[in-house]
Amino acid sequence: MNYAELLKRMPSELRRSLETELYRPWLSRGVSLADVCTDPVVMETILGRMNETERMVLRTLVLYIGSEPFDEARLEKAASPVLSGAEMRHGLSGLMRKGIVFAFRKTWGEYLYLLPADGFRTWRELVLPAVHSSAPERSGDDVMPEVTRSARLGLRLELFQALVFAARHGLKLSKGGTVHKKQLQKLAEQISLDEALLQGASLKYAYADAYSLPVAVALDFLLRLQLLTSNGDELELQPGAIEEWLSMPPEAQTKRLYAQWKQLTWPAQAWMQHAVCMAERLASGGQWFQADTLIAWLAELGILERHETEEDPRRLLQERWLQPLVAFGWIEEGRSLTADEAWFRWVEQPVPAAAEEADASEDGALMIQPDFEIFAPPDVPGKVLWELCCLADTVRLDQISVFKLTKNSVRRALDNGRTAEAIAAFLEERALYGVPEHVRLAVEQWAAPYGKTRFLQACLLRCADEATAQSLERIPGAVSYLREKLGGTHYLIAPDDVKPLAAALEKAGWLPGLLPDTGGNGPAAQAITYPKLDVLGENSLQERREPTGDKGFIYSRTSVAYYEMEARIPSAADLYPDYADIPASWLKDYRAYHASTRKEMVEQAIRMKTVLQIRKNGCDYRIAPHKLQDTRGSWCMTGIVRTAESADPAAEMRLMPEEWQEMKLILPGINDKYLY
Structure with missing residues (x-):
């Protein structure tokens, strides 16, 4: 999910706090909140205002979780041993307060958290070191790859062709909710998306027993764009949405389709999310690259080290992300003569360029x-x-x-x-x-001959005799529905007028016999009508609609869309349910305590997953204890230690109570402002 979608669901309390406090200076200039939250310059300013814990949690999110829903346990594991559980929660609440991470409440009261997809793209550029984005240099003996796979039409034209088919033939639905079998077979003949290339995306969708993967993908795009809608009996064309869609330049259509595909199939693994972002950076150059190149960049950043997988990352990246883009015509696949490994090259730019100018070129002619x-x-x-x-x-x-x-x-x-x-x-x-x-x-x-003779759809109203027919003509509420008199006792009635005429007759005291329901609007279903759009520029589109993107039947992997967004951000005290039971001196005084008190403080720190500040031989240490053991009539604690001089995690340390002189319990957000 991206910021624009989240803002539509954001509780007014949370939105108001973001708009009136942190982001007010930028919003006062007329910039939208969604744009502010993805503006690199603004976010760089926000990064400078973060405390060290917030920066470390943000970096952990970007590196190891990405834009994938997570719970506290997953974040705590990713942040360990650099941060304790309490530090992680404190940093997370700070990011929530800044509108960088959002919380969703599950039905049983637990929470899921999310860094929006466009926020992930912005933050990875700010918190990760710069990585070169050029293709690898090839040796002088190598040659440019030769294209081996590319789409015949491309997704835009595939969808256009499916829309034309629907306009000519209609898409009636069976009782089971799927397109009728004969129409479905003909529709499938119109869609040439390569099913083998789409298989790696591992899509799950409704009606999988009826729809092939290419048909399901095409219909899902059309439904999410609201070019088609289901009324229960058929998939109806939406002329207004179609006109708006076809008025967009091809580049804008591609960007919207790509954004929709990303929303639906965004990878769960953070390393693959990074690889996708790196691949997107190559879109404007039209240069060849390999999946191995992207994997090497990830290794250079150390991202792959924390992501263990039994499968080959190169193969996963190709099958799950790059090859479906080949099927859609956004990327070409090639092979070089000297190596059998696949190369890829963007042929359409699916993401907005850094400086994008409006296309002012004139329309082409026939x-x-x-x-x-x-x-x-x-x-x-x-x-x-x-x-x-x-x-x-x-x-x-x-x-x-x-x-x-x-x-x-x-x-x-x-x-x-x-x-x-x-x-x-x-x-x-x-x-x-x-x-x-x-x-x-x-x-x-x-x-010229068209219309000189015409078949019309009509109903015949038969009267018992001429006297009845004459009486009928004197009923004020009925006479307007009598189209044409045939002989002395019959009238032609338009199919749509049958029910109102019957109501008028009943009101006048007549009890007309009705035809059985035929399932249409009259004796026969109405003919398919190919919508006429404004092709001569007679009218201008008054309003641009933004598709909701949630009307398809391919299942999204992301579950947070089904949960309620949490409006309240926990305060520092809320992070520690046992805060009221802690002696104030433990938090205020930095001093030597009795061995039994020291043990109580260590046990409390372990329970709260927080840290202790200790002084040992004149040096200050921050230790996050995770184990306390009784030994030889005494006890010892084991934890991860950081010194005041370094924020980097040190090795695990084991200490007896007499090995340090003074100590203090630290609750991040409560008494850690001046930690050293």
């Missing part, structure tokens, strides 16, 4: 050929391609798409509400070199 074929270059707007798919047959969708005008295709456009005049205007408006005269005449001739 090239209408004398043989009735129409060529559409890649810069032709999506809305134009949409309309072209209505009035022409698709020969090929590609970088240069090819369509062909036929008598049947013109008939299809007319059946879907287009007129001969509208078709001619569209072709003339969008043709780069005009419409060949014989093509224009042919379209006019094909369209």
